[in-house]
Amino acid sequence: MLRRRSQTSVDDTPVPADDPKPQGKGRPTPKRRDAEGSRRRPVTAPKDRKEAYKVARAKQAADRDRARKGMLAGDEKYFPAxxxxxxxxxxxxxxxxxxxxxQYFLPFSLLILVATWIPxxxxxxxxxxxxxxxxxxxxxxxxxLFTSVYVAWKVKREAAAKLPGESMKGVGFYAAMRALQIxxxxFPPPQVLPGGKPVPPKK
Incomplete structure (x- = not known):
């Protein structure tokens, strides 16, 4: 009986209003179903086939623009294989x-073509x-012809010396074809200037 009285006196002690200790979270714990539902975002599906096509085209245009900017910036993950x-x-x-x-072959050919048109x-x-x-x-x-052969041979030789273990398949031809272009x-755009200095970033 003594033990029961002491327990009752402790339990009946009123809690002061300014007790600094929190008596709980102050709100009921949300159910799992409600918590998951609040995290879900509503997905707006296209109304019809025309709108779906429009959304797909917009996404493709955005992807192409991002890839073009990446290639212009020299980001290799956007380059063709x-x-x-x-x-x-x-x-x-x-x-x-x-x-x-x-690299002057195409301008020279164009000059010859223009010369034949002049009366x-x-x-x-x-x-x-x-x-x-x-x-x-x-x-x-x-x-x-001489430049193409020399470029293909020189680039392949120097690349093999500088990058041991890398595949040199098609590297010489790749360099020779690039040397023919204005x-x-x-493309991809040059990242170095004649002389070897990096191309300054565009403002």
Whole structure:
């Protein structure tokens, strides 16, 4: 009886209103179903086929824009498979850091085409075409052929020495084809200037 009285006196003791200790969370514990429901976000499905097509096109456009910006910035994960890898990057930088005769092949061909369209007097036209066909064109073709062979051999050799263990398959041809392109039309865009300095970032 003594033990029961002491327990009753302890339990009946009123709790002061300004008790600093919290008496619980102050709110009921939410059910698991309600908690999961609050975390779910409503998914708005397209109303019809036309709207679904519109949403898909918008997503594809955003992906293409992100990939284009990534390629322009030199992010290799956005490059096509043919442009990926340390050996291909070495080939691009080797070609882009030099001014090669083969890169002037397309401008020279365009110049010849324009020259044939100009209504020259007959005598001047014969002289111009004669010089171009007998001297200019053979020299340019020889320069392109020699440069392409040299670039393919040189790049493959230096890449193999600098990157042991990397596959050199297609690296020489890749470098030679890039050397034929006008610098501003090369893709992926050059990341180095002629001379080897990095291309300054665009503002």
């Amino acid at each position: 043919r442009d990926r890898g340390p050996a291909k990057k070495f080939a691009r930088e080797w070609v882009d850091s030099r001014r090669l005769p083969s 020259w007097p007959t005598e001047i036209r014969n002289v111009v075409l004669g010089w171009v066909i007998t001297i200019g064109w053979p020299l340019m073709m020889f320069g392109v 610098r501003k039309l090369r």
